[in-house]
Amino acid sequence: xxxxxxxxxxxxxxxxxxxxxxxxxxxxxxxxxxxxxxxxxxxxxxxxxxxxxxxxxxxxxxxxxxxxxxxxxxxxxxxxxxxxxxxxxxxxxxxxxxxxxxxxxxxxxxxxxxxxxxxxxxxxxxxxxxxxxxxxxxxxxxxxxxxxxxxxxxxxxxxxxxxxxxxxxxxxxxxxxxxxxxxxxxxxxxxxxxxxxxxxxxxxxxxxxxxxxxxxxxxxxxxxxxxxxxxxxxxxxxxxxxxxxxxxxxxxxxxxxxxxxxxxxxxxxxxxxxxxxxxxxxxxxxxxxxxxxxxxxxxxxxxxxxxxxxxxxxx
Amino acid sequence: xxxxxxxxxxxxxxxxxxxxxxxxxxxxxxxxxxxxxxxxxxxxxxxxxxxxxxxxxxxxxxxxxxxxxxxxxxxxxxxxxxxxxxxxxxxxxxxxxxxxxxxxxxxxxxxxxxxxxxxxxxxxxxxxxxxxxxxxxxxxxxxxxxxxxxxxxxxxxxxxxxxxxxxxxxxxxxxxxxxxxxxxxxxxxxxxxxxxxxxxxxxxxxxxxxxxxxxxxxxxxxxxxxxxxxxxxxxxxxxxxxxxxxxxxxxxxxxxxxxxxxxxxxxxxxxxxxxxxxxxxxxxxxxxxxxxxxxxxxxxxxxxxxxxxxxxxxx
Numbered sequence: 001x002x003x004x005x006x007x008x009x010x011x012x013x014x015x016x017x018x019x020x021x022x023x024x025x026x027x028x029x030x031x032x033x034x035x036x037x038x039x040x041x042x043x044x045x046x047x048x049x050x051x052x053x054x055x056x057x058x059x060x061x062x063x064x065x066x067x068x069x070x071x072x073x074x075x076x077x078x079x080x081x082x083x084x085x086x087x088x089x090x091x092x093x094x095x096x097x098x099x100x101x102x103x104x105x106x107x108x109x110x111x112x113x114x115x116x117x118x119x120x121x122x123x124x125x126x127x128x129x130x131x132x133x134x135x136x137x138x139x140x141x142x143x144x145x146x147x148x149x150x151x152x153x154x155x156x157x158x159x160x161x162x163x164x165x166x167x168x169x170x171x172x173x174x175x176x177x178x179x180x181x182x183x184x185x186x187x188x189x190x191x192x193x194x195x196x197x198x199x200x201x202x203x204x205x206x207x208x209x210x211x212x213x214x215x216x217x218x219x220x221x222x223x224x225x226x227x228x229x230x231x232x233x234x235x236x237x238x239x240x241x242x243x244x245x246x247x248x249x250x251x252x253x254x255x256x257x258x259x260x261x262x263x264x265x266x267x268x269x270x271x272x273x274x275x276x277x278x279x280x281x282x283x284x285x286x287x288x289x290x291x292x293x294x295x296x297x298x299x300x301x302x303x304x305x306x307x308x309x310x311x312x313x314x315x
Numbered sequence: 316x317x318x319x320x321x322x323x324x325x326x327x328x329x330x331x332x333x334x335x336x337x338x339x340x341x342x343x344x345x346x347x348x349x350x351x352x353x354x355x356x357x358x359x360x361x362x363x364x365x366x367x368x369x370x371x372x373x374x375x376x377x378x379x380x381x382x383x384x385x386x387x388x389x390x391x392x393x394x395x396x397x398x399x400x401x402x403x404x405x406x407x408x409x410x411x412x413x414x415x416x417x418x419x420x421x422x423x424x425x426x427x428x429x430x431x432x433x434x435x436x437x438x439x440x441x442x443x444x445x446x447x448x449x450x451x452x453x454x455x456x457x458x459x460x461x462x463x464x465x466x467x468x469x470x471x472x473x474x475x476x477x478x479x480x481x482x483x484x485x486x487x488x489x490x491x492x493x494x495x496x497x498x499x500x501x502x503x504x505x506x507x508x509x510x511x512x513x514x515x516x517x518x519x520x521x522x523x524x525x526x527x528x529x530x531x532x533x534x535x536x537x538x539x540x541x542x543x544x545x546x547x548x549x550x551x552x553x554x555x556x557x558x559x560x561x562x563x564x565x566x567x568x569x570x571x572x573x574x575x576x577x578x579x580x581x582x583x584x585x586x587x588x589x590x591x592x593x594x595x596x597x598x599x600x601x602x603x604x605x606x607x608x609x610x611x612x613x614x615x616x617x618x619x620x621x622x623x624x625x626x627x628x629x630x
Contacts, residue, residue: 094600
């Protein structure tokens, strides 16, 4: 297992709190690279260890491959360090996944977060295994580190423990970890027990599970809410062994609960828009819709009562 | 409602039997435009009124937008008439859907078959409406005819009667019909009763429902199995009022039943490969997998016992 060992001592491995970065759009719904780069820098300065652009929260699947590639180039050119990026590069199409993943690796990104191909449902384990094997083979770069993006409530298609085991056995240095957005800590626990000891880095997909995840040997969290609450999430990440950990977890849950009362993606955009005093953050691409004024006001009032602070976001 | 009337007297409207054309791949999994064009011509000569390339059966979502555009150009250049094409142009990304739809319209295609954006689940009717409204507005071509592709078992996201009504009211000449692949004839019946009289053309998504659909005022069928059985399906389409209709329906169901015993897309490719004596038809892109040899043999034996004939496919 020397290949595994070398993978597991990889100094580039990310841990901690990552935000699936919101993607701002201009009024005409074209992506807004300037606001995106500014938000990336703000997140890295305020609690995020690293960033996972082009996730579900980023409306990545509402972007074309060209748009995703241009935005990645733009944030790199704006000085966001590649070794702190874990861009989403999964796609239904093998050719798209290869193209996006190749760009990320050649740009020096720390890794990629890959959805399984999610159009066909009830596909076999063999087909999913072959999809990832083809991506790894076609990208053909030893630096590639793949984090499996398990989000069955949205993608419907997920990663069974057997599929993870098979991928890890075939590609031990490449398959580096998972974001578990199943919403089921039982699944997270099973993945941790099966694979964490071998160096498979498990990120919980919601900070609700951060304390439990860290206690079980997890690597951190990649959570939508990190777009507005990364500082507090990072504090629990760093202090999960402290006596305050349960209290910190409860405070995170309260903020998360407030955000989850509304559709999360337009909700987070409304929070950023408000604290940045910048309505340019509001647009979402269809099929998503902006919050109604009443939803937006209720969310901001809830978060104000929880004393959510987004320092230095304005300007 | 003069706009509606003009839409409904549109001479270019398709009716009859359409195949969602299988997409052949080379061994390296690149799309095989030459075999595709040959299959298109064969289908038009053997029972298909028109063709719906880039559907679910076509593995369209396993292709990049570039690959889809190149293949459409290639079949047009190979002489497949644009006015007999209804390419799939739906996508999760607004920009992709606009690009594919624009190409189809500018190429003179009879219409487009559009999946809803299918990544986000449980999105609101407003967001879906806005997605289609944006596509129609951005394509900006009076020739555009959209057929809504309702396939909730795969896409999960579908078209409610209320959404169809809203789209029809806002865009009466553009929204031309639906392919209903819900697998639920109750839904088909409800759509026919609500919208057929206004000229909304309903294609059943499986020939199992062809006779019932024609009796209810439907326009025909767009069915995977038309890749191998279009002649017989077309006969029922033409003779649905005849005394033999029930028998013809039963014969279609027997073939369909045999194909549905195995994964349908690799199954249909195995049938074409066998009858064309061309193993170049076998590859599928992951996440799909080819049939096992045992599955393939069983399928071919079943179809042989049903005396399925694919005339002039060889060569």
